[in-house]
Each structure stands twice: as structure tokens, then as C-alpha cells.
Amino acid sequence: MNVNKEQLNEKIIEKLQSIFDPELPVNIYDLGLIYKxxxxxxxxxxxxxxxxxxxCPAAQSLPVEVDNKIRxxxxxxxxxxxxxxxxxxxxxxxxxxxxLELGFM
Known part of the structure; x- marks a missing residue:
């Protein structure tokens, strides 16, 4: 099975943008927490x-949420x-x- 990596990457990014840092009103992708x-x-x-x-209070829960959402x-x-x-x-x-959302610009 070969997957279309570009399309899959876009879908993964969309999922990551649905996960928010519990202390900030910004998703983890736009926050820059996803390195690769x-x-x-x-x-x-x-x-x-x-x-x-x-x-970070979410140190235990955030990686699990990322894993579950990507699956x-x-x-x-x-x-x-x-x-x-x-x-x-x-x-x-x-x-x-x-x-902008956090008022840094």
C-alpha cells in the first residue's frame, strides 16, 4: 500500500490544528509545537x-491526544x-x- 504523502500530510496538519494547548487559545500546530x-x-x-x-501541565496528556487524533x-x-x-x-x-491571537504582533 502506497499512500499519497502530500494529501496525508495535509489531513494530519488539519487534525493537529484541532488540538489546543490547554493553557493557550491556540492549536499546537500554529503554536509551533510540531517540529516534524x-x-x-x-x-x-x-x-x-x-x-x-x-x-507543562499537558506533558502527559498532549502526546496521547496527538497520537489518538492522528490515528x-x-x-x-x-x-x-x-x-x-x-x-x-x-x-x-x-x-x-x-x-496575533496571543497579542504578540
Missing amino acids: IDISDKGYVNITMTLTAPS EVEGVTDVNVMITWTPKWEKSMMSEVAA
Whole structure:
């Protein structure tokens, strides 16, 4: 089974944009918490993400929510969510939409 990676990537991004940081009114994709989305030809998805801080209250729940939501995307056969602290998240990683929403622009 070969998947259309471009279409699958778009669907994954849409799902990620439906997940919100519990402390901020912005989705985790626009917040810049998703560092990398790797999709194999067989639909295996590896997500590399971070959190706003190591002590983030959502440190336990957010990666599980990401995993569960990505599994809902048609064409995804497996998901692996990896948390990294390198590079450290900073405000400059937000999209313009997120920065405007949070009053940083």
C-alpha cells in the first residue's frame, strides 16, 4: 500500500490544528509545537514535537491526544509521537496567526 504523502500530510496538519494547548487559545500546530511529520509509504507516521515547557501541565496528556487524533486520519496505519526538548520552544516558532491571537504582533 502506497499512500499519497502530500494529501496525508495535509489531513494530519488539519487534525493537529484541532488540538489546543490547554493553557493557550491556540492549536499546537500554529503554536509551533510540531517540529516534524514523517510519513512512510505504508502510512506509518512519526511526529516529533515539543511542549512549551518541561513542566507543562499537558506533558502527559498532549502526546496521547496527538497520537489518538492522528490515528483517526484515513490512510494512517501507525503513529509514533516523540517528545524532544531540542530545540527549546520559543515564541518565534509560532505562526503569524498564533502570534496575533496571543497579542504578540
